[in-house]
Amino acid sequence: MEEQFILRVPPSVSERIERLFNENASSSEDGSLDLSFSEDGRSGTFMIGNERFPASLLDLPCIVESYKTYDDSVLIKTADIGQIITLREEGDPAPEGIEYKHGLTPPMRDARRRRFRREPDLNVLYLGATFVYDIFGSSHIFLHVQPELVQRVEKDLLNIMSGGTVESLHVEMVGPEAGGERKKDAPTPVAKPEDVPLEVATNGGGERERGDSDDSLEPES
Incomplete structure (x- = not known):
């Protein structure tokens, strides 16, 4: 299974690595490259020729996709990169923790603090x-x-x-109350349809109360 990392080196080391790749390894002063890690898997040593540089493996704040092409037209994804190996000069302080707070481009500077939510x-x-x-x-x-x-x-x-x-x-x-509060009356149950009496209300003497609707039903003389 292929694994890829970002290798970030000082400018002086970058020139030596580029010259080693472009020239023949046997004719170059820096004839070999080597990278080894200690038991913790986070700190190690990078060797170019006979010179050693301290190295640290850190976690990037985001995932970076890696692509390759054979014809400069079609891109083929090869891996997801989530870690970076940083080299430093002898005597420089080692990074704190295992998380790298910056991305790979200037807009992603201090991305872990500015772009991502803090853990609760x-x-x-x-x-x-x-x-x-x-x-x-x-x-x-x-x-x-x-x-x-x-x-x-x-x-x-x-x-x-x-x-x-x-x-x-x-x-x-x-209904409204004096203090501006609303007062609730006792709940009144609503009668069911079958409980509603079918008799028409009477007016005292037992006769039906005549209304406009009753007059309209009588034939005209």
Whole structure:
């Protein structure tokens, strides 16, 4: 399986590596290249000729795709690169940690801080969860739904879908109060259609109350 890395070297070393690739290795002063890592897999030594340079393997802040071409027209992807090997001069300080904070291009400078979200602080999340739990615990709010309520709602929905009516319906009248608050009256149950009396209201003496609709039904003399 092919693995690729980005090799970032000082300018002086870059010129020597380019000259070694362009010239014959036997005729060049820098006849060989070698890279070895210690047991931790993060620090190592890069050798060019007889000179050694400290090397560090770091994780890039993003994935870089690698392509190759044979005809300068068609590009073929070869690998996803997520690590970089940096060389430094002897005596230069080693990088802190295993994460490289910069990308490969100038717009990606300090990309790990500017472009990516920080990891959440677990202590802050724990304090927030504890605060919410205390609120619900002090107000005696139960975080569960009664099965009877669910069954009643499901039954009402089925009745509505089949063309029926809701069995239990409550109407609340809300009126303004002196302090600007709204006061809720006691819920008044609505009678079912079958419970509505069919008799017409009478006017004291038992006779039907005559209205405009009754007069319109009498024949004209």
